[in-house]
Amino acid sequence: MPDNQESPEIIHRIEPDTSVETAALFDQLVSLLDSGTDEQLAQHLHGFHHSDLADAFGLLDRPLRKRLIDVVKTELDPDLLFELEDHLRKEVTDSLTAREVAEVITEMDSDEAVQVLEDMDEGDRAEVLSSVPQEEREDIEVGLAFPEESAGRRMQTDVVTVGTNWTVGQTIDYLREESDLPEEFLDLFVVDEDARPVGIISLSQILRSPRSTLMREIADETQVLVPAVTLQEEVALLFEKYDLTTAGVIDASGKLLGMITVDDVMEVAREEFEEDILLLGGVGEETIDDGVLQSSAKRFAWLLVNLVTAALASLVISMFDATIEQMVALAVLMPIVASMGGNAGTQTLTITVRALATKELTSYNTMRAIRKELLVGVLNGFLFALLAGVATVFIFGDLGETSILLGGIIAGAMVINMIVAGLSGVVLPVLLDRWGVDPAVASGVFVTTVTDVVGFFAFLALASLVML
Amino acid sequence: MPDNQESPEIIHRIEPDTSVETAALFDQLVSLLDSGTDEQLAQHLHGFHHSDLADAFGLLDRPLRKRLIDVVKTELDPDLLFELEDHLRKEVTDSLTAREVAEVITEMDSDEAVQVLEDMDEGDRAEVLSSVPQEEREDIEVGLAFPEESAGRRMQTDVVTVGTNWTVGQTIDYLREESDLPEEFLDLFVVDEDARPVGIISLSQILRSPRSTLMREIADETQVLVPAVTLQEEVALLFEKYDLTTAGVIDASGKLLGMITVDDVMEVAREEFEEDILLLGGVGEETIDDGVLQSSAKRFAWLLVNLVTAALASLVISMFDATIEQMVALAVLMPIVASMGGNAGTQTLTITVRALATKELTSYNTMRAIRKELLVGVLNGFLFALLAGVATVFIFGDLGETSILLGGIIAGAMVINMIVAGLSGVVLPVLLDRWGVDPAVASGVFVTTVTDVVGFFAFLALASLVML
Numbered sequence: 048m049p050d051n052q053e054s055p056e057i058i059h060r061i062e063p064d065t066s067v068e069t070a071a072l073f074d075q076l077v078s079l080l081d082s083g084t085d086e087q088l089a090q091h092l093h094g095f096h097h098s099d100l101a102d103a104f105g106l107l108d109r110p111l112r113k114r115l116i117d118v119v120k121t122e123l124d125p126d127l128l129f130e131l132e133d134h135l136r137k138e139v140t141d142s143l144t145a146r147e148v149a150e151v152i153t154e155m156d157s158d159e160a161v162q163v164l165e166d167m168d169e170g171d172r173a174e175v176l177s178s179v180p181q182e183e184r185e186d187i188e189v190g191l192a193f194p195e196e197s198a199g200r201r202m203q204t205d206v207v208t209v210g211t212n213w214t215v216g217q218t219i220d221y222l223r224e225e226s227d228l229p230e231e232f233l234d235l236f237v238v239d240e241d242a243r244p245v246g247i248i249s250l251s252q253i254l255r256s257p258r259s260t261l262m263r264e265i266a267d268e269t270q271v272l273v274p275a276v277t278l279q280e281e282v283a284l285l286f287e288k289y290d291l292t293t294a295g296v297i298d299a300s301g302k303l304l305g306m307i308t309v310d311d312v313m314e315v316a317r318e319e320f321e322e323d324i325l326l327l328g329g330v331g332e333e334t335i336d337d338g339v340l341q342s343s344a345k346r347f348a349w350l351l352v353n354l355v356t357a358a359l360a361s362l363v364i365s366m367f368d369a370t371i372e373q374m375v376a377l378a379v380l381m382p383i384v385a386s387m388g389g390n391a392g393t394q395t396l397t398i399t400v401r402a403l404a405t406k407e408l409t410s411y412n413t414m415r416a417i418r419k420e421l422l423v424g425v426l427n428g429f430l431f432a433l434l435a436g437v438a439t440v441f442i443f444g445d446l447g448e449t450s451i452l453l454g455g456i457i458a459g460a461m462v463i464n465m466i467v468a469g470l471s472g473v474v475l476p477v478l479l480d481r482w483g484v485d486p487a488v489a490s491g492v493f494v495t496t497v498t499d500v501v502g503f504f505a506f507l508a509l510a511s512l513v514m515l
Numbered sequence: 516m517p518d519n520q521e522s523p524e525i526i527h528r529i530e531p532d533t534s535v536e537t538a539a540l541f542d543q544l545v546s547l548l549d550s551g552t553d554e555q556l557a558q559h560l561h562g563f564h565h566s567d568l569a570d571a572f573g574l575l576d577r578p579l580r581k582r583l584i585d586v587v588k589t590e591l592d593p594d595l596l597f598e599l600e601d602h603l604r605k606e607v608t609d610s611l612t613a614r615e616v617a618e619v620i621t622e623m624d625s626d627e628a629v630q631v632l633e634d635m636d637e638g639d640r641a642e643v644l645s646s647v648p649q650e651e652r653e654d655i656e657v658g659l660a661f662p663e664e665s666a667g668r669r670m671q672t673d674v675v676t677v678g679t680n681w682t683v684g685q686t687i688d689y690l691r692e693e694s695d696l697p698e699e700f701l702d703l704f705v706v707d708e709d710a711r712p713v714g715i716i717s718l719s720q721i722l723r724s725p726r727s728t729l730m731r732e733i734a735d736e737t738q739v740l741v742p743a744v745t746l747q748e749e750v751a752l753l754f755e756k757y758d759l760t761t762a763g764v765i766d767a768s769g770k771l772l773g774m775i776t777v778d779d780v781m782e783v784a785r786e787e788f789e790e791d792i793l794l795l796g797g798v799g800e801e802t803i804d805d806g807v808l809q810s811s812a813k814r815f816a817w818l819l820v821n822l823v824t825a826a827l828a829s830l831v832i833s834m835f836d837a838t839i840e841q842m843v844a845l846a847v848l849m850p851i852v853a854s855m856g857g858n859a860g861t862q863t864l865t866i867t868v869r870a871l872a873t874k875e876l877t878s879y880n881t882m883r884a885i886r887k888e889l890l891v892g893v894l895n896g897f898l899f900a901l902l903a904g905v906a907t908v909f910i911f912g913d914l915g916e917t918s919i920l921l922g923g924i925i926a927g928a929m930v931i932n933m934i935v936a937g938l939s940g941v942v943l944p945v946l947l948d949r950w951g952v953d954p955a956v957a958s959g960v961f962v963t964t965v966t967d968v969v970g971f972f973a974f975l976a977l978a979s980l981v982m983l
Binding site for chain 2: 073077096098099102105106108219222223228229231232233249250251252253254255256257269286287288289290291292309310312313314316317320321323324325327328329330333334335336338339340342343346347349350351353354356357358360361364365368371372375376377378379380381382383385386387390391393394396397398399401402406407408409411412415416419422423426427430431434435438499503
């Protein structure tokens with residue numbers, strides 16, 4: 048039984064005066080997919096909001112999902128297709144002919160159509176596009192011409208623009224009479240003769256100004272305009288920073304090509320965060336819905352890298368096998384230093400990667416961050432050296448004087464490794480960022496390799512020095 | 516020298532026809548803070564967008580920031596105060612009198628004022644509130660009455676509502692004439708006599724309908740209404756799922772209390788993501804700007820937990836010290852199994868925690884996820900058993916038959932630990948989630964404890980069995 052996907056108290060009115068429980072709807076869907084007729088299913092699907100239905104796709108297992116696709120594809124809702132996660136959307140488009148896909152995307156906003164098409168193979172995409180009417184096709188092709196994950200790919204080409212000499216009254220009349228406008232929009236652009244935006248204005252400002260007011264007088268000139276090649280991640284940061292609802296997208300000459308709205312940016316921001324969190328966890332682009340073979344293959348690469356780096360740590364240990372043979376207590380204690388370093392390094396790394404992503408860490412304060420991590424490493428290093436050292440002396444008390452030696456060795460190695468952990472946790476991601484590599488990609492493996500190698504080496508080398 | 520905080524091509528027009536480079540502005544700010552007069556500084560600050568200035572606060576070190584605060588506080592911009600990160604905002608309010616804070620927050624929207632006040636001590640808050648004019652104070656107190664991180668705290672009480680019998684024309688006239696409306700709004704609510712919302716309508720729809728149309732005819736009844744006690748994290752998921760620009764916030768009787776808009780939700784979504792990513796990295800609520808002592812203290816707790824769990828792993832090793840004494844190669848190889856398990860567990864954990872947060876993993880597909888992780892563990896377990904086993908036989912070749920024994924031991928332990936890693940990586944966060952604990956909080960430490968203990972135990976126990 049599915050549990051409540053949503054708190055039951057959240058009212059989501061699908062029809063007037065009816066509060067619908069998503070969880071109950073989903074339960075019924077599962078049982079109908081299992082044993083209902085196509086008609087019963089089609090009937091039941093009318094009660095779903097397209098976003099809820101898109102979520103349901105992700106929860107179903109393959110056989111039930113296959114049946115659901117067969118039912119929805121006869122009359123495919125463009126909103127549903129757009130809301131599906133990438134890999135689920137691909138399952139649906141793969142089950143349709145090129146002409147059928149073309150029909151659905153023709154009904155979408157250009158930015159949505161671009162997102163459906165960008166996941167398809169080059170060949171399929173061309174076939175679909177050839178069946179899209181010319182006007183819509185041209186809009187879509189403008190978007191597809193820009194690189195993946197750029198503002199140009201995410202923009203909607205349908206924008207409402209008015210001239211610099213327009214009045215509020217003229218604008219309101221135009222909005223009421225013109226039929227070829229986007230379905231929903233939050234802001235208008237005031238543009239000059241060369242289609243360059245000179246200001247942006249929200250509908251609430253228009254509605255609250257006298258009809259005779261000139262648009263350019265009330266337009267906000269503090270506008271944020273992004274070139275079409277800007278990374279979408281950059282765009283999301285700008286929206287959050289300046290609390291934007293709409294940003295204009297311009298070409299190299301400053302001409303307005305389209306706009307990006309805040310609802311699209313919410314999704315971009317989520318994708319970018321997911322990417323970071325998964326990379327830091329050593330997983331690539333994996334979803335909960337990937338099959339066993341897909342998941343195993345995606346994780347294999349990072350595990351292989353980890354096997355190599357773990358072998359490196361073993362190599363360090365093997366350099367001291369004679370020392371360990373002399374005192375097996377060293378083998379018992381050595382993982383502690385490595386593990387503490389690994390954790391301290393991961394802490395610093397997490398803070399640093401986030402601060403780089405949100406641009407709170409720039410070259411202006413890098414040195415300050417490094418100095419700070421050095422000091423934190425020293426401070427926590429000495430604290431944990433004391434704790435681990437005293438505990439060791441106490442626990443290995445029956446070894447007599449040797450217990451004091453062991454305590455000293457673990458304390459010394461702890462200080463060294465915690466300092467190295469702090470420094471590598473900040474320096475490695477900063478360097479990767481400077482070199483143009485996403486710091487979340489590889490920092491985790493690098494940092495724990497450093498702390499493992501340094502941890503084992505410091506501990507065992509100190510031991511062999513002391514015991515000479 | 517600060518590097519470009521923003522791609523230089525992004526145009527951010529602060530004044531008409533002037534493209535301002537944020538990085539250059541910041542450079543000048545630093546040098547003026549260092550050696551300029553207060554007048555020069557005040558003059559320079561006029562060129563800043565409040566969001567850029569808020570970012571600059573975070574980059575400056577304490578002495579320069581102190582000077583900046585002294586300059587801005589004489590004529591504090593409410594937008595600037597609101598945009599500051601929590602800890603920086605607190606620095607500013609601490610330097611102001613209660614009356615001065617009250618003056619600034621009176622100019623804010625109620626949701627913004629609530630956010631400023633919620634970070635203050637109970638006593639300071641009461642003092643500030645007593646200086647806020649009654650009307651604004653009442654609005655603020657409505658928000659503060661709800662729990663932290665709830666929809667009630669994030670809502671703006673200033674909402675535009677119209678009656679069910681209003682026409683478009685009446686509405687437009689009302690918007691133009693009424694002076695007590697929010698500065699910016701994207702949607703209107705249609706409410707019944709009991710102030711219960713019956714529909715929501717965007718300004719673009721109003722503008723595009725004939726004046727005689729009844730508002731309730733064009734209002735969208737598919738509205739999402741959240742009770743004021745809903746968690747803000749839940750609200751952010753709803754906005755993303757249903758592509759909302761505005762959601763109504765209601766009380767227990769269904770009466771409209773206020774609204775939440777998408778720009779506020781962007782920030783909530785970011786905060787919630789940051790929280791997850793930091794928790795997974797074993798850091799609490801830390802920012803790049805925390806001092807050495809603060810950071811050390813915040814990280815200490817997790818490191819202490821890790822010290823205890825690392826000691827647990829050592830305890831397991833010590834159970835087999837006689838075996839290690841017999842063959843020191845075991846000490847060399849044993850970290851490999853533990854490390855591979857730790858990484859595989861972290862991979863599964865990351866996927867699971869994300870899927871729980873986005874509700875892609877519900878009780879409907881939990882068993883499927885567990886079965887999948889079991890199979891991935893078996894598959895990658897056997898692959899890496901083979902790799903590590905063969906490599907061991909090869910590298911320890913000069914030990915003769917013993918090398919084959921060692922290879923077998925590491926292979927067997929690897930299979931066991933990779934399976935345990937996969938299972939614990941999915942089962943532990945799911946259990947924490949069921950028990951109402953944020954799965955990101957503790958899963959990391961628990962999972963690596965399990966994989967360390969099982970890894971060392973499986974490897975050394977197999978070895979002592981084989982060598983008996």
